[in-house]
Amino acid sequence: MLELGMTIDGQSVLGSKTFDVFNPATGELVGRAPNATVDDLNRAVAAAKAAFPAWAALPDAERQALCAGLVKAIEANADEIAHTLTLEQGKPLNGMGSRFELGGAMAWAGHTASLELPVKVLQDNNEGRVELHRKAIGVVGSITPWNWPVMIAIWHIVPALRAGNTVVIKPSPFTPLSTLQVVAAMAATLPAGVLNVVTSDDTLDNIGAAMSSHPDIGKIVFTGSCATGARVMKSAADTMKRLTLELGGNDAGIVLPDCDPEEIAEKLFWGAFINNGQTCAAMKRLYVHDDIHDAVCDALVAYARSVKMGNGLDEASVLGPVANKMQFDKVSELVADAVQSGNVLLGGAPDEGLFFPITLISDLPDDAPLIHEEQFGPALPIIRFTDVEEAIKAANASENGLGGSIWSKDIEKAKALALRLECGTAWINSHGGLNPVAPFGGAKMSGIGREFGEEGLFENTEIQVLHI
Numbered sequence: 001m002l003e004l005g006m007t008i009d010g011q012s013v014l015g016s017k018t019f020d021v022f023n024p025a026t027g028e029l030v031g032r033a034p035n036a037t038v039d040d041l042n043r044a045v046a047a048a049k050a051a052f053p054a055w056a057a058l059p060d061a062e063r064q065a066l067c068a069g070l071v072k073a074i075e076a077n078a079d080e081i082a083h084t085l086t087l088e089q090g091k092p093l094n095g096m097g098s099r100f101e102l103g104g105a106m107a108w109a110g111h112t113a114s115l116e117l118p119v120k121v122l123q124d125n126n127e128g129r130v131e132l133h134r135k136a137i138g139v140v141g142s143i144t145p146w147n148w149p150v151m152i153a154i155w156h157i158v159p160a161l162r163a164g165n166t167v168v169i170k171p172s173p174f175t176p177l178s179t180l181q182v183v184a185a186m187a188a189t190l191p192a193g194v195l196n197v198v199t200s201d202d203t204l205d206n207i208g209a210a211m212s213s214h215p216d217i218g219k220i221v222f223t224g225s226c227a228t229g230a231r232v233m234k235s236a237a238d239t240m241k242r243l244t245l246e247l248g249g250n251d252a253g254i255v256l257p258d259c260d261p262e263e264i265a266e267k268l269f270w271g272a273f274i275n276n277g278q279t280c281a282a283m284k285r286l287y288v289h290d291d292i293h294d295a296v297c298d299a300l301v302a303y304a305r306s307v308k309m310g311n312g313l314d315e316a317s318v319l320g321p322v323a324n325k326m327q328f329d330k331v332s333e334l335v336a337d338a339v340q341s342g343n344v345l346l347g348g349a350p351d352e353g354l355f356f357p358i359t360l361i362s363d364l365p366d367d368a369p370l371i372h373e374e375q376f377g378p379a380l381p382i383i384r385f386t387d388v389e390e391a392i393k394a395a396n397a398s399e400n401g402l403g404g405s406i407w408s409k410d411i412e413k414a415k416a417l418a419l420r421l422e423c424g425t426a427w428i429n430s431h432g433g434l435n436p437v438a439p440f441g442g443a444k445m446s447g448i449g450r451e452f453g454e455e456g457l458f459e460n461t462e463i464q465v466l467h468i
């Protein structure tokens with residue numbers, strides 16, 4: 001059983017109380033994490049604040065080299081962290097599971113470390129020179145969810161450090177252990193206090209809330225639900241924190257009648273069911289033209305039947321259980337409602353423990369909650385349309401705007417339709433793939449700001465203009 005410390009000011013800190021972390025595949029205890037109080041948080045923020053001036057003043061090439069070194073720190077511990085991630089989150093080691101997540105974490109860390117923050121000359125003539133500089137903000141507070149805990153930690157931490165900030169991260173209470181491990185490995189290669197982690201199950205103190213209003217934290221980067229994101233925004237107001245909010249999605253995929261159902265079934269499936277659908281930018285509603293609706297349903301059912309779900313430690317598994325009871329109950333409730341009014345093509349009832357089978361349901365009424373709410377689990381509503389205008393209208397009739405996709409052999413037509421989707425990312429003939437060079441984030445209630453690439457790095461900076 002794992003008993004891990006928090007990393008605060010370069011030291012491992014056990015804290016006076018702990019909370020238990022369970023394996024969703026078996027219900028067994030995986031380990032214990034420190035249950036931080038606001039005092040622990042204050043110590044971590046004070047360490048990050050003290051480390052900030054020297055870290056921000058390092059020559060850029062030196063800071064860049066230290067950030068590039070984080071990839072090696074992750075790599076050296078990748079097998080152990082992937083194993084912990086499978087135990088606490090449920091996702092398999094294999095497939096697009098824990099090893100894939102660790103690979104993504106390294107790819108993002110490497111690319112982000114390579115980014116530059118050049119001074120931009122806005123004017124240079126007889127009237128003078130105007131330069132735009134991008135300076136670090138100070139202490140960045142990172143709050144992460146349980147679905148891709150290691151990858152999202154890296155998405156938050158590395159751009160913040162690369163830009164010269166110091167960091168305090170707080171992972172989800174469902175998946176604290178892999179974050180404790182990855183942070184300990186990375187922090188050991190950095191000056192003390194530059195990277196800190198506190199864990200909590202929010203029973204002693206709500207650490208996320210305390211971070212959002214902390215006077216010595218200059219920016220919060222938050223990934224999680226829309227409701228909590230709105231709370232973060234409210235409590236950040238008094239200290240005028242910089243914010244990046246990556247929130248929920250209810251992405252629509254729209255399949256036009258010129259598609260070959262057999263050809264697209266596998267990509268459609270993984271667009272919706274990657275990580276058991278517990279992915280912000282997974283396809284959560286599938287609109288299919290009437291001409292090929294039934295054939296697409298048949299092809300999806302056939303593909304889904306070939307996918308092995310089971311304990312994540314089993315190399316044959318490519319999907320695991322739902323990650324926690326809270327999410328399992330939410331998915332169960334939405335599916336129980338949908339089976340009353342829809343046509344269940346596959347699945348439809350919970351399995352043992354926290355396992356929920358792949359569920360495909362068609363012919364639901366327009367107002368079905370499974371269509372309108374973020375299910376964040378292994379259930380997909382398939383909706384028939386005859387006029388693509390109806391499908392675009394339905395796709396956009398959501399308060400969310402994270403991603404969307406158009407599926408067609410006619411790329412120009414698909415591009416024109418994709419540009420009409422109200423979302424931060426639109427894919428053509430795929431769904432959900434991310435790339436460290438491509439800014440990612442949501443429109444509407446799906447968030448504020450962007451991560452990745454230059455735009456993501458800039459969000460970790462304050463502009464200062466020099467008039468010379």
Ligand code: NAD
Binds near residue numbers: 225
């Ligand atoms: P959540 O909002 O319940 O929790 C997220 C984090 O916020 C956790 O660390 C939690 O402890 C913390 N928290 C709880 N109360 C808080 C408060 N008052 N102030 C500050 N922080 C607080 O979300 P979750 O269930 O862990 O994650 C699932 C959600 O995250 C889904 O809606 C999903 O779409 C979204 N998500 C979005 C993205 C994206 O990039 N847009 C990526 C992954 C997940």
